[in-house]
Amino acid sequence: MTRKSAGISAARLAGAGRGLKGRGFKGLGITGLGLAGLAVAQAGPGLTGLGPVRRALFPRLAGEGDPGHVALTFDDGPDPAATPRFLDILADRQLRATFFLLGEMVTRAPGLAAELSAAGHEIGVHGFAHRYLVARGPRAARDDIRRATELIGNATGTRPRLFRPPYGVLSGPALVTLRGLGLTPVLWGTWGQEWLPGATPAAVYARLVSRLHGGVTVLLHDSDCNSPPGASRAAAGALPMLLDECGRRGLAVGPLAEHGLPAR
């Protein structure tokens, strides 16, 4: 089997093939590289609807965990203009979540990063710059991940264990770097796509709930730094509705650390 034919895209695993924020996902080329039986490559748009397949094949990468639990994850922060809104909602409900931080954002708001950690939230790495790893050279990808991991660890006083690539797209060199740093890549199983134009809390909630199930990992963004203005506000508006629905279904909500992800 060739690498190309064996390639499973991170986007496809996450059901993220459609859209990807419309940021030039096409034309980046295939970057498939087998690692521990996993080949990750770029996929074109429109590769959705394979949820059950990807969860069965790569449950850990897809964030598929305990069927009685929903993992709550936030990307792109910390953002003083938006993250506190999410922190307040979580504090009100005495819930903790996983925040995948951007190194660039941490340099601007190290205190807020520390606050997240002090509040008991799990800290993950989302890279330093929000750029496609497959569009960067091996050294640039490695340096970005290392720099972000060190910076985020220092700011939060933690040793991050989880990584989520920008746009959900991994590369071979990135996977090698992650392994060396003891970082596990985790994507998501449902998302609000609050970065779509004109997103409202109701629309974000509708998208989230369409794939909500016990064991799923939820992705929302606690910053507009890579989204249109108002995206994170729509996400924050949808969050209480999502938490209510989890309650109605008897699903516990928490960070990935408590999600019972399958062993490597």
Ligand SMILES: [Zn+2]
């Ligand atoms: Zn992101």
